[in-house]
Amino acid sequence: MKRLPAALLSFLVASVLCGCFSLQPTYTKEKAAEAVIALCRNEYGLKVNAWLSGDTLYVYLPVASLTTTDKELAGVIQKNINRLVVSATRVCLSMNPRVEFLVIAVTDTGQHGIEYRNVNYVTDLVKLQCNAISRNDFAARSIISITQNPLGVGDEEGKYILKEPVRKEDFICSLIAQKISYSAAQQHPNAAAGPPKAAEVSLKDRYLEINLLQPASGTAAGLKETALAAAAWVVNEYDFHDFDTLKLSGPPPDNAESEFSRKALLSHPQEVNRK
């Protein structure tokens, strides 16, 4: 009887230690797609399709009508997208090894095949869950695109979607381009309608090329500064090493070119509103 407290304490400590060292992942990478489909169906009654492509998990949600008559996302659709993101996030986080990217695609199968696509870097999802970054910061790290594809009309399975894995360099380039566009248009990244494209970004032979397009507003010099700030922030935040030189060209009509080393880029003032 005298040893009961000691025994209870030992049991508690052993339980905690066992829990710490024998933690098994809830989901496996191979069954991740099935897990997302099951979660959406069982917990929210959503009929989705999902598939794994390399280190990218695609989740497809077909909806009859994506936008309202005001060309904004319908409330119920927004709610379902959130549920979908939660379910997919749970699967992405509780697997080992984790996938690298999560792509959410919502397609209006009833009219014109309008597609809402959201690409997330899973490490950003982990940071969000651990409160390492805020929701606004997370939103600034997501690539959101709204496109139209007639092939999507009536496609309940998501067959029309190219199921190629997202590469990190592509994600980085797209993110830089998106940030330049949003900054140039001085528009919030969560806005339903995207800004006009202000730059094209690509990676070739360890050159990170940014080709600036005609600015919708402001000066060419301002657009260059914006581009450099956005690139510096993304490269720094994602610790991107796959390039040695940044080649900046444009905007028209003079299309001047300039080059920056990675080190010079990182020493450039970064985009503060995204930090």
Place this chain on the structure above:
Amino acid sequence: MNLKKVSVYVKLNWIKLLLVLLAVTVLTLTVFALIVGMKAMTGLESFYKQMQLSMIPLQLFIAVVTAFVFASIYTVFHYWFFFAGGMTKLGQKKIKSVEVNVKWVEVIGMDEVKREAWEVVQLLKDRTKLQRVGGQIVKGILLSGPPGCGKTYLAKAIATEVQMPFLSVVGSELEGIIVGLGAAKIRSLFKEARALAELHGGCIIFIDEIDSVARPRRDDAGFGGQMSANAAVNQLLTELDGLRKKENNLVVIGATNVDEKDLDQALMRAGRFDRKIYIGLPGLKDREQLFEFYLKKVRCGSDISIGQLARKAVYKSPADINNIVREAGIIAIRKHKDSIGMAEINEAMERIDMGLRKSLELSPAEKEQVAYHEAGHAITAYLLHPTDDVFKATIIPRTVGFLGYVYHRSKEEMHIHNKEYYLANIKVALGSYAAEMLKFRTTTSGVGEDMLQAAFWAYNMVWCWGMGSSGMKGNFKELSKNFSSSAWPQISFISEKTKERLDDDVQSILFQCLQEVEELLKKESALLDRFAGELVAKEELDFDQIEAIFKECGKERTRK
């Protein structure tokens, strides 16, 4: 039968059963909560489970730190409340040993007192003498007497002489607003003293105005104030008794102005304050020594007569004499003199006794009225008083409220007075009334204070000391007091007839004295006019001038 047994058992052990039931309920709920919690934990997806588990070391660390902080706070407060005095410590200042440097030779006069105290000093310095004969050291000395007579000075001299730490507190410092604070302070004081005694081989605690913490214990009126005072006295008694139990060479010296009978009798008995020393007002020889001592410290003129000053300073304490010399110094500086003379000392004495001169312009008629008033006092005192000399007569108004006064005193202090002395006092007081009546056929309100004094002495003569003409004997004043502790009036010990006879005796004395004074002043009307005229002219007459006036008029004092 079984049900009855259960019923009786429940009645007898219902508290125990209630506690067991409560414990079982709490345990069940805890186990249930643990099971639910564990189940929920196991149901978590691996990422969230990982997050929860990763928090455990941090939560454990925070729990340990929080527990340590709260345990420390609890321990400190617990110790403070139950072992270190708690709330009673609030407002308690640390009593520290003070440096004293009063040499034995600097204690002037009071030879008897010094002799008594010297014995204690010797025993404190050399305890082996006492231990050889198996005696016990004097643990408590009570110094009593009027204020300013050198009680504190003597205590400091004792401490300097024995070369021991000296803890000095005033009785009022040992009081507190919270019940028990006084006792706690006394405990703390003795604790400090014992520590110092162990360190330095002895210690002296000096409690000035000890009456603040040594008043007789009595029942509390219900507000707790007396409880605190009682607790303080009890603590003092305990500490004084404790000194006996351990040979720690610690002596308590108490000083007070109040009578011993007004202090707690348990505190005053032998064994607590073993030696009681009365330090009274200095005698003529002591006053001479005191004047000599204090005047040595200042530059004096050649006209200073220590003997005359000592005679004039009857009933003055050492502190008063020190103050007179200090005040005389200030007056000398004001007069741009480089030394103190008799004039400065006389002025200082007047200033201390009668206050500052008042810038009040009297009309010639008022001046004359006051002059005859004071002349009546002076002549009566000079010619009729058996013991007093007339030192001064003045018609300069003073801030204490007099328009004039006559200063008469015996050359030496007297400790007992006869009937003639009091009759003379009455006559001197009535001298002003008689003089005013003789000169102006009327009197003023200026005689009010004199009448009060005359009636006071006559009343005491008849009611207290059996000096009335009707031959009534007894202390009727004491008998007329209410001896009952209740607020209800008690049966009077004095009949109305007796009171009437006593009152008649009082008036008889007053009329007889007044008649004698009137006869005297009528007979000495020339002297009265001369004295009053001198006062109007000079406003102030001192001892020598007064003597000269009387001599010129061929008058000698009746006493020799």
